[in-house]
Amino acid sequence: MAPAGSFESLHAAIQGGANSIYFGVEQLNMRTKSTHNFILDDLSEIVRICKENRLKSYLTLNTILYDHDIALMKRIVDVSKETGVSAVIASDHAVMNYAKKIGQPVHISTQCNITNIDSVEFYANFADVMVLSRELSLLQVESINKEIKRREIIGPSGNLVQTEIFGHGALCMAVSGKCYLSLHSNFSSANRGACVQNCRKSYIVTDKDTGYELEVDNEYIMSAKDLCTIDFLNKIIESGVSVLKIEGRGRSADYVNITTSCYREAIDSIQEGSYSSEKVTVWKERLATVFNRGFWDGYYLGKLMGEWNDSYGSKATTRKVYVAKGRKYYEEAKVGEFLMEAQDLKMGDKICITGPTTGVIFTKIEELRIDNMPVIQVKKGTEFTFVVPKKIRPSDKLYKIVEA
């Protein structure tokens, strides 16, 4: 299950080989403050795209809710049912209760912090799929999955309940994301999707008596590294988990595409029996090219109680630089025309093109042309063309991929 915070990311997830995507609309999702946010009117288009590509679509409706949110929540659930969204991901009981009443399937959000089989049994009254707590070890996950079968815990559909876990992406220091820091410091509640990410900053501890300041071990002591499970994905599958979720609704389309395709390849290779440490090394290198805070295995292997970042921001090995916007695509020649708006571009440059319909295209510049004449370099302000394997559009942006 891949994140879709925008139409670009939605297409990037499809191109990456996701089986399903999750997204939020309006202000009742955990990425309310994100620059891109879908609105209710986008729902039918999202579902249409998903159905066309045989993907399931999941709508996150998992913030805490106040009385004044109930009418909007009900409208969102109603529209999700009308438009054919596969299920809503809920954490508040009001959502579960209402969705059940109108017959819209529900998934239980990780915000519910499910850590034991009896909670699974309780939530099975409402949902067929539930996201387990991020803080469980794989042994605990496995034991829950075995117990679901042994106790024959069935959901509203009449089938055995399925479990889902987070497989890749940002982790935070709060238990199941329930954090008060952002509300405390900025009146910006993380539980309403408005986290200001206090835990990603560095802090100094001051001795009140002497005023002596300590920068603790030069580490960002609350900033967890990113979860990455690709090197023990076989164990995750063996534990009986049905859905692997990639975090990142706030991330760009290229991030979604690369993470989704790496995990798609890994899952397929496990099924084919060709999963190997050599492949894992290559996938990890690819995963490191997009936004990350360094990787660790989360709590699943039960070894470390937390691994913390030692620097601010991303540790990606590459970064994107915006250079041009799309103009036209010549279908027959498979040539894209662009307008250079910043910096320059030369032969051999690695690039990435993203757009709301295009999704994401990674390619390398083999030949550049201005007025159909080959050139070595293109500078700002010029219209230029080159061969692009897939259709590009005027809404597309072209980025040069450079070493970070």
Added chain:
Amino acid sequence: MVRITQLRAKCIGCNACVEADKYRWRISKKDGKCTLIGGKEKKGWFSILVDDHEYDSNLLASQHCPVNIIKIEKF
């Protein structure tokens, strides 16, 4: 006089402004977003001129708004 303005469409319904001044702000049960009571709309921005005594509470509302959509000016 004090002018209060709000870009309502970006409201996330957190209730912080209501806590700061419940006589000037009310969350709509229709869409879960906050309404500037008495405000007039122009291109998505709602605004109203109020007396000076409302300055402090609405300054707080603007400072506490997590999405920075409330502005307050004193004349």
